[in-house]
Amino acid sequence: MDDEMDQYSQLSKEFDRVGLTDLFEGISVAGDRFYVVERLFASGKVNQEYRGLLRLLYLGESVAQVNLKPFFELIQLLADAGIVILEDGIVNSTGLVLNRYRGVWIVADAPQSNPKRYFGPDSLGLARRLSPRPGKKGLDLCAGSGIQSLIMAAGGMTVTSVEINAETCATNVLNAKLNGLDGAIQTVQGNLYEKLEPDGKYDYIVANPPLVPIPNGLEYPFVGDGGFDGCRVSNEIVEKLPVYLSDDGTALMVGMMACADNDSLDAVSLVQAIMNSDLSGTMSLLGYDEIYPCSSLVEGVAWSAYLANPTRWTSVDEAIDEIYELYRNDHTVGVYYYVLRLRKNDPLDQGLKIIDNSNKKPCSEAWLI
Structure with a gap:
């Protein structure tokens, strides 16, 4: 050793x-x-x-x-x-490349269509917002290669880093060792909370879940599939947050959520899950992608799906056409990029406040106004 x-x-x-x-x-x-x-x-x-x-x-x-x-x-x-x-x-x-961000090294997959040891714009969207709390306990869900865990541990926290994929877990451990932080980070292979002690409490829970809204009927690389509205895994995280979050703790999450024609944001499953929980906080909307045949979101999802499964379509243009129709079948008209901050309900500050800074415009970069 x-x-x-x-x-x-x-x-x-x-x-x-x-x-x-x-x-x-x-x-x-x-x-x-x-x-x-x-x-x-x-x-x-x-x-x-x-x-x-x-x-x-x-x-x-x-x-x-x-x-x-x-x-x-x-x-x-x-x-x-x-x-x-x-x-x-x-x-x-x-197949690995080096990255340097906020004073830590992060080894992750080289650019490819279906990365498992992932480090991308959503990773940065969450990592740039972290505020480590020295001496406190952190929980990093859907940790991937571990950038959030590394930043928290480098800031003086003890961190439990949870990732479901075995290969990615190994890279998570490698990154902790590379930064001399393996003594402060416990890497756990499992699905969200399943391997945690039922009475465990954490002061800072962060998550970068699979978040891309993928229309029904489309097979998509596992790492990004957030379900038809982008909120499938986020909803699972929110459901048990009150159990694992300390009384004065904070949860921080980035994500994307699809909205349907004529529906208000109150109809989105994640918003409903929070409103029906013992949590309160803010959801800041930072950008918006409209769904149309050549929109950046449709093209991005089509390219990823095509490269991961090239035998399904004769060309990427055919994939774009089909995926756009699948979004239409789900009545999806647009997708918001959000940052979510939650805590246990305070009698003086209950419910979820949605702050729309997007003005229905794309982000300048992912999760940046």
């Missing part, structure tokens, strides 16, 4: 020593990673000897070992940690 801890400590120190930490601190983790690198290289930024390292660790591309000669010790440590593979003079990615 001590040898393993020393291995990850050496790797973190080597990141600092070769300048990788500061390089990654200066590169955006949002948006198209290939475009980010192309723009950096085209503008003449990034020292020449670091370009192969960026292709390997930021994009997940294979790079000739000779082009990484200045980083021999780093590459060996990465190989020992299972992040890269050395083979016949080539350094290959294991």
